[in-house]
Amino acid sequence: MDDAARWNALPQRLPDWFRDAPLGIFLHWGAYSVPAWAEPTAELGAADDAADRLTHNPYAEWYFNTLRIEGSPAAEHHRRVHGGAPYDDFLDQWQVGAFDPSAWSDLFARAGADYVVLTTKHHDGITLWAAPGTGDRNTVQRGPRRDFVGEIAEATTAAGMHFGVYYSGGLDWHERPTPPLVELHEVEGSKRPRDDDYGKYCSAQVRDLIDRYGPDVFWNDIGWPDQNLHFGPGGLGELLEHFYRERPEGLINDRFSGAHHDFMTTEYQSGEIPEGQAWENCRGIGLSFGYNQVEDAAQYISGAQAVRHVVDAVSRGGRVLLNLGPRADGSLPELQVQVLETLGEFMAEHKAVLSGARGLGELEIPGAQWARAVEQDGQCHVFVSGEAGTLQVAAADLPVGFDWPEDGVEIVLGGRDAAPIAVSAQATGSSGR
Numbered sequence: 001m002d003d004a005a006r007w008n009a010l011p012q013r014l015p016d017w018f019r020d021a022p023l024g025i026f027l028h029w030g031a032y033s034v035p036a037w038a039e040p041t042a043e044l045g046a047a048d049d050a051a052d053r054l055t056h057n058p059y060a061e062w063y064f065n066t067l068r069i070e071g072s073p074a075a076e077h078h079r080r081v082h083g084g085a086p087y088d089d090f091l092d093q094w095q096v097g098a099f100d101p102s103a104w105s106d107l108f109a110r111a112g113a114d115y116v117v118l119t120t121k122h123h124d125g126i127t128l129w130a131a132p133g134t135g136d137r138n139t140v141q142r143g144p145r146r147d148f149v150g151e152i153a154e155a156t157t158a159a160g161m162h163f164g165v166y167y168s169g170g171l172d173w174h175e176r177p178t179p180p181l182v183e184l185h186e187v188e189g190s191k192r193p194r195d196d197d198y199g200k201y202c203s204a205q206v207r208d209l210i211d212r213y214g215p216d217v218f219w220n221d222i223g224w225p226d227q228n229l230h231f232g233p234g235g236l237g238e239l240l241e242h243f244y245r246e247r248p249e250g251l252i253n254d255r256f257s258g259a260h261h262d263f264m265t266t267e268y269q270s271g272e273i274p275e276g277q278a279w280e281n282c283r284g285i286g287l288s289f290g291y292n293q294v295e296d297a298a299q300y301i302s303g304a305q306a307v308r309h310v311v312d313a314v315s316r317g318g319r320v321l322l323n324l325g326p327r328a329d330g331s332l333p334e335l336q337v338q339v340l341e342t343l344g345e346f347m348a349e350h351k352a353v354l355s356g357a358r359g360l361g362e363l364e365i366p367g368a369q370w371a372r373a374v375e376q377d378g379q380c381h382v383f384v385s386g387e388a389g390t391l392q393v394a395a396a397d398l399p400v401g402f403d404w405p406e407d408g409v410e411i412v413l414g415g416r417d418a419a420p421i422a423v424s425a426q427a428t429g430s431s432g433r
């Protein structure tokens with residue numbers, strides 16, 4: 001079988017557990033969590049997301065790149081606060097006295113998550129396990145001296161959730177050093193490593209992740225080395241065959257340079273929601289994925305906003321991968337925890353109607369600031385937010401085909417800082433069973 005036939009023979013998967021999952025948790029935790037600094041500018045894809053985004057990058061996990069851009073606020077911060085020290089000093093300084101993976105997983109499960117995706121290697125190339133080819137440049141041999149991938153995988157599965165791995169196949173500023181990336185087009189452009197040797201380096205590490213930890217999501221980022229898109233030894237094609245064979249409930253995202261995917265991804269406000277395909281939106285609670293000490297409530301979404309974001313994604317046929325950025329010591333920022341606790345209170349009551357629901361999209365309801373609808377098992381569920389008070393909703397403004405009262409429904413709203421209120425109706429002619 002030639003390569004083209006083998007690409008076509010790869011599965012196109014949407015396992016039931018993922019199809020029915022409205023929420024996953026993303027974790028960005030690394031040596032970048034020690035400086036924990038970025039300029040809080042704008043969400044990716046926002047109208048004011050400037051052309052010089054990488055110079056003023058709000059992503060703290062990109063600190064290794066941003067500090068090397070001459071004249072950037074991060075470069076100045078690094079000189080002033082850290083004396084221009086080598087980036088790898090942060091690995092050695094990284095201590096995790098407050099890390100409790102079981103407590104993390106209990107929180108994520110309470111929030112209503114069905115899966116957790118851990119950043120096992122970001123663009124700085126430092127791995128959170130003793131990855132092959134890294135020597136001592138990992139968290140087992142230096143700094144924390146812990147196998148974070150193993151510990152978090154074990155805690156995640158013990159809490160009844162699926163475990164996934166994020167891996168930066170497109171960039172590794174240590175293994176394949178590049179000049180600082182200044183323009184957005186450079187991220188997936190000419191400065192991205194494309195050679196087969198680097199691809200084999202990545203493939204060996206991901207194979208190790210698969211064989212050691214059994215992830216059900218392989219979440220790659222920034223593409224894959226072009227010369228490695230083959231089925232020879234160490235090629236991406238061979239790696240994906242291995243993943244699908246070993247993980248029958250596993251699936252991959254769409255960030256493999258177009259080679260293959262099971263679901264599409266958008267990020268913050270960037271990217272188009274695909275028609276007729278499974279998709280996921282990833283975003284941080286703040287503007288950054290990695291913990292950023294500069295951020296506060298002004299940059300964070302509220303618990304109510306997080307709830308609306310999840311319901312909105314489900315109403316459009318998707319799901320949300322909501323990121324937490326732990327502090328270097330393993331403690332979770334209190335404002336981030338509050339968001340998850342609020343999300344958990346809502347999901348405890350409503351997750352059952354969101355899991356596996358058919359999205360009915362956005363509604364225009366006079367007097368409401370926000371309204372979305374889903375359908376499941378012959379019942380429509382409408383979620384509404386708006387100013388505090390009683391709102392009378394006409395039956396004509398609700399989805400057709402369901403037994404709404406002729407005079408509509410009355411909804412008591414809690415205000416813009418409250419989670420949406422839900423009202424439901426059976427499909428016309430349904431027995432209700």
